[in-house]
Amino acid sequence: MANNLNVEYLKGKVIDLDKMLPEVRVFAPATVANMICGFDILGFAVEQPGDEVIMRRKEQPGVTIKQITGDDGRLPLDPSKNTVSACVQYLLQALNIASKVGVEIELHKHMPIGSGLGSSAASTVAGLFAINVMLGSPLTKEELLPFCVEGERLACGTGHADNVAPALYGGITLIRGNEPLDVISIPSPKELVAAVVFPQVDVPTRDARQLIKDKVLLKDAVTQWGNIAGLVAALFMEDYDLIARSMKDILIEPTRAILIPQFYEMKEIALQHGALSFGISGSGPSVVAITRDEQIAKNIADRIQAHLKENEIESFGYVSKVNVEGPRVLN
Template sequence: MEKDQVHVFAPATVANMVCGFDVLGFALDRPGDEVRIRKVDKPGVHLVDITGDDGRLPREATKNTVSASVLTYLQHLGRSDVGVEIELHKQMPIGSGLGSSAASTVAGLFAINTLLGNPLSREELLPFAVQGEELACGHGHADNVAPALMGGITLIRGYAPLDVVKLPAPSSLFASVVFPHVDVPTRDARQMIRKKVALKDAVTQWGNIAGLVAGLYSSDYELIGRSMHDVLIEPTRAILIPEFYEMRRVAEEEGALGFGISGSGPSVFAFAQSEETAARITAAVQRLLGQQGIESNGYVSGINTTGPKEIDD
């Protein structure tokens, strides 16, 4: 059943999960982005308002990831008769490494699909979200949009064709997330990555990914922790993040199961076996950054297993 207007929240996400570069990610309870979409008589997609972005996002409907994804979605359905106005309300920092563009894109797609009575499943929406990521950052990866759209923890088994697997999220697993107010552009972080790696390092990485997945299935928190090590990407990207190794040391002292970079950074995250431990880790890491004169945002979250959701106004 179609609606006249919809208000949607979509969550921030942590991609890579330390050892799973471009293939693993999970959704957070907060922060996230909100989209309001309503039907209008004039056909087409009209982006009428953006808040919370400090004027950084494009206002043209074909260049903003939210409206462009909605436009592609409508073209796919052959619904040239539909006219919508979109408002995007950014509730999370841009360039944080927390899937900001993914949250916005997923919120827009979930909203338009809900508005039109859900003609497509979430799995069918995923390729449109990946296209939105390509527009936003030049690389159509799914490790942010998949958990944002599907909820929980996701594994991107392959891209040709796109194959997404939902992994179990142990109920006692909590995330501590800290966003230091430093600039690490996604494109720059990706360009630093080595194009060739030693076979022994690749084998180590494969073992850690397999161990992490096995730990999630068995709720083996010790296995989860000892698998969260990255020998391929983190050593290079950590250079861009001030106090990275000190933050990891502090997090581990407070009981972190594992610690690493969220996406391309600068946000960092730790897994903990309780909400209280995650809160202690967040406070300790923020305290360390504050001592170095670096402002930050801190979040404590369970694994968001629902993904986007409609908000009742």
């Protein structure tokens, strides 16, 4: 298998192919990685946007892509190059049923690619969740996660779990460590509402990462980890004031904000209109305002979008609670 997967833990899983479902439709959510202060470790899933996968069983073994919509033709239809089909194939191989199972995939992207909203993660998670459901859910989410991370490695060059973990588990997730992968679900305060705005400018993840310096001042790192620890405590305590005091990124935002037009103007709008915090979603260019009220979130999204329009930047806006479910079967 041309991948980095260690699938020893799947040994002994028995799949009854007679019970395999003929078709399943799955939605998997977009995600806000980093959660402003928690670079590379924190993230949360949103209710919308997200991607949809329709998977159908076929007589002929193998995984094929029937159709992709919403990607402006940017994603490969070749099943060995498309990360969704490749990961589904890895899973079938790991379960020793690749020679017996055929599926065809429709991928309907309902969110922009390269937006900083975990676009590839949502597609991969939708695909892997779909095949797992079709097979009678033999794998737990913990067991599915390594396949999702492998999808990120194919899509982005590095196997970060900061988007796939919240997309798959739902809610707020912490990546404590990567070797071995250690993901912890953190409670989601009930009143949190995120206003996400995607300004239609191009910020490739690789460029956004390369801009970041590889060394930081220890005193700045201490400030950052004080805020991270404060945020984790605040999420457990459901302390919205502490969330606001903690969700500050002094290390990454100053660099990445350079690539996002109108960033500080958007931040001012958000904070002036009641946001607890405002920052970059993932590597951007999407931005996120954290609020504790849906009306406040809607107002902020509207004002930011209006401001971008005045500056001739088209955008999409999404208002959403934390999505504690993660992927779900539709209909």
